[in-house]
Amino acid sequence: MPDALDFEQPLLELETRLATLQAQEDSPRLREEITKLEERLERQRQKTYASLTPWQRTQLARHPKRPHARDYIRVLFDDFIELHGDRLYGDDAAIVSGLARFEGQGVVVIGHQKGRDTREKIARNFGMPHPEGYRKALRLMQLAEKFGKPVLTFIDTPGAYPGLGAEERGQAEAIARNLREMAGLRTPIVAVVTGEGGSGGALAIGMGNRVLMLEYAIYSVISPEGCAAILWGDAARAPDAAESMKITAPDLVRLGVIDAIVPEPVGGAHRDWDGAAAHLRAALRSHLGDLASKSGDALVAERYEKFRRMGAFEEASRPRAGL
Amino acid sequence: MAWFKRKTDGSEGKASRVHIAEGLWIKCDSCKEIIYRAEVERAGRVCPKCNYPFRISARERITLLADPGSYEERDTTLETTDPLAFKDTKKYRDRVRAAMQKTRADEAVVCGLARIGGLPAVLCVFEFGFLGGSMGSVVGEKLTRAIELAIDKHVPVVIVSASGGARMQEGILSLMQMAKTSAALQRLGERRLPYVSVLTDPTTGGVTASFAMLGDVIMAEPRALIGFAGPRVIAETIRQPLPEGFQRSEFLLEHGQLDLIVDRRDLKETLRRILAFFADQPSQPG
Ligand SMILES: [Zn+2]
Secondary structure, eight states: TTTTOOGGGHHHHHHHHHHHHHHOOOOOHHHHHHHHHHHHHHHHHHHHHHHHHHHHHHHHHHTSSOOOHHHHHHHHHHEEEEOOOOOSSHHHTTTEEEEEEETEEEEEEEEEEEOOHHHHHHGGGGGOOHHHHHHHHHHHHHHHHHHHEEEEEEEEESSSOOHHHHHHHTTTHHHHHHHHHHHOOOOEEEEEEEEEEEEEHTTOOOOOOOOETTTOOEESSSOOHHHHHHHHHGGGGHHHHHHHTTBHHHHHHHHHHHSSSEOTTTTOGGGOHHHHHHHHHHHHHHHHHHHHTHHHHHHHHHHHHHHTTTTOOOOOOOSSSOO | OOOHHHHHHHHHHHHOOOOOOOEEEEEEETTEEEEHHHHHHHOOOOOOTTTOOOOOOOHHHHHHHSOTOOOEEEOOOOOEETTTTTOOOOOOOOOOOOOHHOOOSSSSSSEEEEEEETEEEEEEEEEEGGGGGOOOOHHHHHHHHHHHHHHHOOEEEEEEEEESSSSGGGHHHHHEEEEEEHHHHHHHHHOOOEEEEEEEEEHHHHHHHTTGGOOOOOETTTTTEEESSSSHHHHHHHHOOOOOHHHTTHHHHHOOOOOOOOOHHHHHHHHHHHHHHHTTOOOOOO
């Protein structure tokens, strides 16, 4: 297992031993030993993945071998036609978008796209969009609305890019506009956090009628490193910040921010892309099916109520302070 | 570059903070002039030498903008529940209570109904002194209720922002306030009710990336820091010095991100004229 994370090391050792045994000449005793080792590996796997810390989940969400938007698009959709550009300034490769068919039905797909090797990572800007990416996404959402197609979004970004050009060309405005326009979009939107849900850069394509999260994905207002730097002046305390911020899928169900968790294969999506895609396919089919018969008015009203409810506060009978 | 030059550059870059010492005289952090305090107060806390607008509280801002006696504050009864049971050196609820005592505001935004030059509007003003004007659940809820009130009363909305962005102690719920407030503004727009966004020093992060940049008209005070990412984060990311005046109001105006920059002393009259335009009222006050 290349690129093993630290907590995956014990599993890696067992797997290596198993492979060595399997390479040996077959014998009844060897077969018995292999069975034992396989059982042990399975137990260890279950144990490891049943008790992941928020930081370990963060590492899985960022795993270099984790499937990205284009990997899901390849497996889940037929006849994908990528559409480029915001028609204003440029084409942002950190967001991939286009027309596709999901089980025969036409859909518009939008996702953050990270790179796999160094060259692609740089070309994709590590999945951190500029304003052009968000404006391209909005253009495609409006195209979907115009022709009555549902919108599917795949969220996987460290965040919107903090750079000179991004600020000059209105990063904040691009994100803000997407939020407002998604709120009023008269077609179904299903958003899935597949990896890292990095703050406003994630939310900018995330205001779905349904918001789903892969089992080991994370979704947060600031990266654990950024939070740790602010709280303790030490980015190395990111594991503590990951704990404090409640960024895991089960946390987000409890906080009422996401609707459902899409299970991942044991060991995480990076160990079994097809398995991960199969779970995602089932979830998309079910949620798109629920939304298919709803009118534009109903979709907008439901989306409003959904986000309207988010937040936690209590209301006293008397003013607390005031002018 | 000499050592003293570097020091000067550093404080000029942060021209936003002005230390107003007790006494008759104060020093402007922007131009370093020593100024007579009463002169500054008379000018709405603007430096008479360099026109630098000092940071002011929500209370002072409301006095500046709302007609005397017209402000009816709303929704002062909401309090955070510390939904994440946030682990920090200090309890989140204690931080909130300390901020209340310090600012005498119940949260980082004050919302209510006002008359501005005789014209009715919902007026929401951020209190930067309250945890950096950060937006948690209460701020998001108060703004959303205020926008819904405007829809109900059929009046325009004015929001004066001064905020570092999302409130980290409320994690993802704080992020979701961006969605909630933007959705409320979408509804306001559907009803053809105007929204004027006033950006003051500083307006950054999740506040800029939601309601603050959604105004039908967006105006800013001079030299305010306005941006998505903070300048420190950008400098660390791109590993090069930031250009002169980067992320200041004038820079945003030049890059087409703002409608206009307005001197604080003209702010109320400018708001009145804009509200009068949308209300189809005569251009001169009654
Ligand atoms: Zn001055």
